[in-house]
Amino acid sequence: MGKQANALFWLKRICMLICMQVETFPIGMLSTNCYVASSPETKEAIVIDPGLDFSSEAKPIFDYIDTGKLTVKFIVNTHGHDDHIKGDALFREKYDVPICIHPLDAHYIAGIENPKFPANVLLEDGGALKFGIETLKVLHTPGHSRGSICLVGEKIVFTGDTLFAGGIGRTDFEGGSMTDMRASLKKLMGLPLNLLVYPGHGESSIIVEEKRSNPFLSSRNDSMLF
Numbered sequence: 666m667g668k669q670a671n672a673l674f675w676l677k678r679i680c681m682l683i684c685m686q687v688e689t690f691p692i693g694m695l696s697t698n699c700y701v702a703s704s705p706e707t708k709e710a711i712v713i714d715p716g717l718d719f720s721s722e723a724k725p726i727f728d729y730i731d732t733g734k735l736t737v738k739f740i741v742n743t744h745g746h747d748d749h750i751k752g753d754a755l756f757r758e759k760y761d762v763p764i765c766i767h768p769l770d771a772h773y774i775a776g777i778e779n780p781k782f783p784a785n786v787l788l789e790d791g792g793a794l795k796f797g798i799e800t801l802k803v804l805h806t807p808g809h810s811r812g813s814i815c816l817v818g819e820k821i822v823f824t825g826d827t828l829f830a831g832g833i834g835r836t837d838f839e840g841g842s843m844t845d846m847r848a849s850l851k852k853l854m855g856l857p858l859n860l861l862v863y864p865g866h867g868e869s870s871i872i873v874e875e876k877r878s879n880p881f882l883s884s885r886n887d888s889m890l891f
């Protein structure tokens with residue numbers, strides 16, 4: 666490991682130690698990252714993007730929540746694509762808590778075959794999600810979909826399919842826009858350099874590392890992932 670990579674590794678480790686508890690569950694055919702973020706002090710938690718393909722995939726997540734004696738407060742979707750929302754109903758049935766999404770992507774939840782539960786809380790830009798002593802601010806980042814959001818904490822940002830480690834989300838789906846994506850990435854690059862990045866797919870990263878090495882942040886390359 667080179668000196669710079671080593672320094673980034675340790676910066677990432679330190680950030681992980683001092684921020685809210687985050688557990689990652691890659692689920693479904695597209696390996697969507699479902700996150701359980703919790704406040705160690707109060708054990709209150711949120712579930713982000715439970716995009717299950719099969720209900721059996723929920724078991725390790727339920728077990729993690731049970732074992733940690735966590736109280737789930739919200740189900741949150743970074744955007745409305747199937748691979749992020751398909752397990753919403755299952756989690757809603759189990760925990761009876763609101764499903765939260767940006768208003769411009771709420772129709773995806775209503776559009777699921779036989780929707781049992783519509784979105785309950787609409788997350789507008791500048792809004793906040795509070796659980797325990799933790800707060801995540803809502804940053805509207807359209808481009809991958811009209812209602813894509815990132816959730817920004819003191820030491821952490823959940824970026825959904827807007828920003829990945831070394832990549833960005835596709836903009837060629839319905840509601841996608843490369844112009845919007847560029848503006849959204851600019852917003853993300855204005856965040857503190859030491860924020861941990863938890864994307865909708867793939868490995869975690871850190872803002873400074875993406876600024877340094879993500880080819881999509883320095884060029885106008887339009888080939889994308891996911």
Ligand SMILES: [Zn+2]
Nearest residue numbers: 744746809826
């Ligand atoms: Zn997506």
Ligand SMILES: [Zn+2]
Nearest residue numbers: 748826865891
């Ligand atoms: Zn996705």
